[in-house]
Amino acid sequence: MKVATMTWLIAIIVGGIAGWLAGQFMKVNTGVLINVVLGVVGSLLANFLLGIFGIAITGGWLAYLISGFIGASLLIFISKKIKN
Incomplete structure (x- = not known):
């Protein structure tokens, strides 16, 4: 299996876990x-927002899980506020 395929597969799995955890939390x-x-887009959002403040998320799958959880929770929070 190619490296790029494995990277996307891992991103989907970690994104799914991060989105599920955020859904349970919220x-x-x-x-x-x-x-x-939620997990994948949330991770991109969290990395962008943390980058603005000079915080870089680097490392393995655990760092991506944490950033995905933060971003997904933020997305859920925003969608709840828009609905109300």
């Missing part, structure tokens, strides 16, 4: 696909 019930999207 008390929302989402499906597997939404969990993956």
